[in-house]
Amino acid sequence: MRTESPSRPATPRAVRPRSARLRRPLAVLAALVLSAPVALAHPGEHGPALLLALMAALAAVVALLPWPTGRVTLGAAAAAVAGASLLLDLLYRGPYRLPAFWLPFEWLALLGVLFRVVRRLPDRWAGPVGGLVGSAAVVVPLRFALRTPQGGAAGPVIGVLLSLLPVLGVAGAALYLRVLDARRERAVERARREQRLDVARGLHDFVAHEVTGIVLEAQAGQLPGQEPEETAALLRRLEQAGLRALDSMDEMVGALRDPQGGGPDGRGERAEPAGHAAGATTRRLGLADLPELVDRFGGTGGGLRATVDLAPGAAELLPAETQATAYAVVLEALTNIRRHAPQATEVAVRAVLVGDGGVLVTVTDNGGPARKPRLVRRPGSGGTGLAGLAARTAAHGGSLTAGPVEPAGWRVGCTLPGA
Template sequence: MILAGRRSALRRPGLPGVLVEAAFGVLLAAGVALETAAVLSRRPAWPVGAVFLLVTAAVCGAALLRRRFPGRAAAVAIGLCAVAELVDWRHGRQGQPAPIACLALLVVVASAVRHLPGPGGVAVAAGSGVVAAGTIERYATYLAQDIPNATTATKVAVAGWAVAVAVGLWRRLGDARRRALVDGIRRTERLALARDLHDVAAHHLTGLIIQAQVAQLATDADPPTTRATLTGIETAGAQALASLRQVVRLLRDDEPEIAPVPGSLAELVERFDGTGIRANLHLPDGPVPADWPSETTVGIYRIVQESLTNVARHARDARTVTVTLAHDGRTIRLRVADDGQPGRVIRPAGHGLVGMRERTAALGGELSAGPGTPAGWTVEATIPAPGGS
């Protein structure tokens, strides 16, 4: 089990993204060079030409920084393009903002609409819409004066803004779906870890409590019993610590899950004898197959572990508990039944029964729990066998 890592919406691009950004930078540099040649060919007054060139270069620079500073890049690009429009309107027939600046602005707008919070994205879309409207007004003026390419430029200005905003919204929705998927996976893994912690802690701590109670009842006149009980407490404590460490290792991305081996079920039942209730393991179809996947063996192990914990906690008058695991090529049948008195059977009210049902459902099976016949409490789980048809 590997926990889903937290990732920022503005994560660093991988190699393909770096290559795309490099190609985009080359395109912007070429566009700035062409615009410089075009401005020099028109020979405007030097302050006007200098403003146009600086605006174009700054807008292109903002486009290259859009991933790192989406809000600031959008504000700079929109403001500078608006300045270029005002200068063009004042001096006329300058064709500003430059085509490469318009392209850079549209890329910045799409990125900002994707990444910024709701109000910021709306502000960028509205501000860039105003700039687009001003650009359309300039091109419409040129169209009326029969300036070449004015019709094409007007269509590009109209469609470009709409496409930029639409692409930003589409990518934003895609990011939201991915975040929802990651959050769902993370929540599922947290629940799985919570079940593991509950099962491990409840099982071992219940055993420790019962053995401590036995030690309190032992007298100085019976030191062998006291020593045996204290040894059992020490062993159970070491096992609890080892199990908790195993669960904690699941929280590390670089540690694989260590699943109980098939023989662990027999060891679990054998250890339960230390609680004072006789435990028996019945395998009518033989041992657990070694080729069962770890999720199946872990699920069965945890269901038995929680069932035995509930017996120790809620069926103090029980004398025996029997774990039966039958399996064929299609179905696994697990049954845990004790012989507690009918009038003293208490249905567990904690998270253990819920966790057992969740584990069984995760394996595609069903679980039932309730008073047994003629006495005690019975837990039964039916799970499809791995590879069964």
């Protein structure tokens, strides 16, 4: 089954908006209505009348038709009709009375063309083509005013001024809507970029954490002398970690399919444990979920002892989104211990009250200096790693630090202000 690229969505003719489908018959009807009065012209005036009628009909067709039509674009059609109107102003030699009938229709059609040109054409063409169409609309009254007997100079000047004000108003309104469209497009692009970053954060924060645990469990299972009970427990932990990773992947895929839904936002929001039904509610993981996270981390065996100490009332001091950031910091720190300090035997997670209702969350291990720097990501590199979390922490008015501690180990600290 063929799928269309999201960057260039196709609009099949069968599903075009109703207004677009009505443009062609309206354009044909306008051309016929404007051409019909030619038959009522006096003998000998049919030629000039036909020329004026065709000019007004052409302007109306360009104003109404959906563009592009075949290989003809809106810019080319607008430039052609504006040039033809200006040329007719210079070359018209018929009776001065005839332009008075078709001139209002042509002028209104040129205003419609101007509106579409200023709003829809690309930046490089909107100015030149819009200026040409606007000039044609401004001077079209001269076709009548300059040929009026004993009209003097006041008539043409007044006609141009009266035409100029609506032209400026139409151009200004189109430009204003063009700016709104540009802002909307930028907002949509920012939303798409944020969604991509959210998925990247979710992959890094949850899936990578679980996969790292699975790898370590698999490595531990290869050690000789495993008892059947230990092997069974290892397989259960592998199953649970795999289900949690799949659960996170399902939620992220759901967020991509339904951008309006509440998918993972990279701030600790994820679904309930594996096996949840489709459409289950999601919640933000916070400080109250740290004991479960630390227990799973310490359950990998290998002599690792992981503890958690939460100060009473610490969770109540922080908003849900701030708690989710603290959870993500702890999750990243534990993942880095698995990757860069597998020799660690003790890990302590603490949340203590500091300052004016703030909370300090720390993750300390005794794994010694890391073989690789644990701050492996630059700020702005996609929102992953401790450096990306530092930016998110700062967005909440907090700070994040990481570095070695004596006598041997590493410490990650995250200070967050209360609500």
